[in-house]
Amino acid sequence: MKLLAFSTSLRDGSFNHKLIELAARIARRDGAEVDLADFHEFDMPLYDADMNREEGLPHGALALERRILNADALLIATPEYNYSMSGVFKNAIDWVSRARPMPWRGKAIYLMSASPSAMGGIRGLWQTRVPLEGCGALVFPDMFALPHSDKAFDQDGNLADRENAKRLEVELLGFIRMAEALAPICAKRLTGTARQKQREIVAALEEESKIQPAS
Numbered sequence: 139m140k141l142l143a144f145s146t147s148l149r150d151g152s153f154n155h156k157l158i159e160l161a162a163r164i165a166r167r168d169g170a171e172v173d174l175a176d177f178h179e180f181d182m183p184l185y186d187a188d189m190n191r192e193e194g195l196p197h198g199a200l201a202l203e204r205r206i207l208n209a210d211a212l213l214i215a216t217p218e219y220n221y222s223m224s225g226v227f228k229n230a231i232d233w234v235s236r237a238r239p240m241p242w243r244g245k246a247i248y249l250m251s252a253s254p255s256a257m258g259g260i261r262g263l264w265q266t267r268v269p270l271e272g273c274g275a276l277v278f279p280d281m282f283a284l285p286h287s288d289k290a291f292d293q294d295g296n297l298a299d300r301e302n303a304k305r306l307e308v309e310l311l312g313f314i315r316m317a318e319a320l321a322p323i324c325a326k327r328l329t330g331t332a333r334q335k336q337r338e339i340v341a342a343l344e345e346e347s348k349i350q351p352a353s
């Protein structure tokens with residue numbers, strides 16, 4: 139199982155970065171291969187349809203597209219800004235959504251958020267899943283919101299609260315099991331019944347993508 143993991147915060151000392159590092163450690167312990175990316179690697183301009191038409195996707199969006207295509211599933215930790223999702227991440231979703239075939243389509247995603255507030259960023263996560271699901275991603279029903287993130291981590295980067303730590307581990311491993319079940323369906327080279335099933339799924343998803351032509 140190949141996982142792409144990143145936090146969408148660009149802040150030095152980001153709590154979401156601490157959370158994604160912890161999630162990556164748990165996933166690796168479970169046997170997954172984790173590509174832990176720094177979102178600075180995906181630096182890109184604000185979405186501009188003229189630029190898209192004249193120049194195609196910018197370097198950062200192409201880099202993100204390649205990393206998504208190379209993964210079976212994704213772990214994402216993303217902050218809540220003003221009761222909603224991160225603008226940095228929405229911009230990246232929009233750019234990458236203009237690539238064909240749609241890179242998000244069929245990718246299993248586990249969403250997390252960390253915030254010093256009592257809400258832990260859960261409102262932002264509900265907003266974040268909307269464009270991802272609109273792009274055909276399979277967002278795990280459970281999402282992990284970590285409240286009081288400024289006090290939540292111990293010196294080793296683990297969660298100090300045992301219940302929170304247990305919840306993260308149970309959800310994350312549950313997500314990985316689901317992603318493993320989906321990966322053969324979404325994989326590129328299949329044979330027999332699995333190949334036929336994949337064709338049917340891809341056909342159904344492609345039908346939907348015609349509503350939003352590439353340009």
Ligand SMILES: Cc1cc2nc3c(=O)[nH]c(=O)nc-3n(C[C@H](O)[C@H](O)[C@H](O)COP(=O)(O)O)c2cc1C
Nearest residue numbers: 147149152153154155217218219220221253255259
């Ligand atoms: C522009 C802005 C808006 C914010 N809005 C919210 C919010 O609506 N809810 C919340 O829980 N925290 C909010 N915060 C606080 C962030 O959760 C906090 O800065 C957090 O540390 C950001 O994540 P990071 O540590 O990964 O950078 C906001 C922060 C900024 C900079």
